[in-house]
Structures are given as structure tokens and as C-alpha cells.
Amino acid sequence: SRWVADAPAGAEVFVIATVSGDGAWVQNYVGDRATVIVTANAAEPAIAALTEIGITDTTFVFVAGNAANLITVRRHLRRALALPAAQVAVSGYWRTGVVAWDHHAPIDPMDPDDE
Helix, strand or coil: CHHHHCCCCCCCCEEEEECCCCCCHHHHHHCCCCEEEEECCCHHHHHHHHHHHCCCCCCCEEEEEEHHHHHHHHHHHHHHCCCCHHHEEEEEEECCCCCCCCCCCCCCCCCCCCC
């Protein structure tokens, strides 16, 4: 993954993979630079993993995946944890049930925080 490879030297990198199945392939995909945590394919387990890792004021959080799941994750990061926009990047690469989803579009167009 480009995000893992481009992380600053010495930065601790975690990948939380919300996937169906055991996710054994994820470590090979992202490489040895990252610690991989595999959770069920839903927002709540991802939020639990973020909580376990611990987010500080020096943490940068990049989130990508199914836009439908990411709305809850982004709200947790921006509202519950009050992280500034500069500390969070969220990209919905696809949305279940939507053909030709524009991954540059806001994941939640009804939420003005998503600009």
C-alpha cells in the first residue's frame, strides 16, 4: 500500500482491515512495515480497534474502504475524538450497491463536515 510505504521513517503504522474471512492476505498486501489488525467487515469493530491502538494528537489516520461503513468511522474520529481535518483522511473507494461510485465524492453528502 502506498500509504504504508510513504509513512515517515520511524512512524508506527497500523492497518485495520475490515474484511470478510480471516484476512490472512492483508499482511502480504501491505508488507512487513505495518502491524495488521483484522476485524469483521463493519464500522463498529474498526472503531474498537482504533480505540485499542490509541489515537493521540500526533496520530494521522487514513481510512479507505466501503463508503457505507466509513461514515460511522469518520464521525467517530472527527466528533467523538475531535480530531482536526488535517489529522484525518477518509476515502470511500466503493459503496455497496452503487455502480460506478465516485471515490472522490464525499462519503456522506448530508454531512457538511465532509469537505
